[in-house]
Amino acid sequence: MVPANVSSPVPLNISLSGDVIQQYEQAEGAQALIDLRNSNGADLVIAFTSNVIGDCGMAPNEYWINSTIPTVLLANAQGLDLRGKDDSYIALVDVGCSVDVTAHELGHLFGAGHVMAPGESRPYLFDDSHADAQFFNIPPPINILVNYRTIVSDTEAECAN
């Protein structure tokens, strides 16, 4: 567990519009946001917005650790994987959504991918992506099922399906 130092919210004097991808790209490309990140020495930035069409939040997914597509650490000479340093530090959250969206997107910024329902083929999108993690702690035919949820699970059924 790494302690997090959460700063007080600061205004980002830009307006965002459109769907989640459009708003994310507008925020990510805003020089004002980059300046705020640098001046505050922030490792991660959560951009709160509203009226996102359709969705509740977004975080970059290039380097998510996923249950079916393991992400490999590509370390540099210093042992650090810095592939996401320029674009994997920001998440977008619609303030009109459940409070746990922020935690969910932070989970992605820490590298967590979506939890996938058993038997599903798609790695992390939509209806199959926010299921409870499920483990059989005793092999069949006993089939005692243990469910648990993670922050990248659908904690309050706020996701599609």
Added chain:
Amino acid sequence: MKRNLMFTIFLLFNSTTLWALDQHIKILPVYTSTAGSGTQVMKIMGAPRLL
């Protein structure tokens, strides 16, 4: 013996220093002009998605 002890202390100090570098992650919340608008509409549970 003394040299080994000093070396051990040196390693301990170094590893502690390296660990300290990763002690805190700073998270900066920012809110856009849009987020403060009065036209905000609470989303219907079940419809929105998380990407």
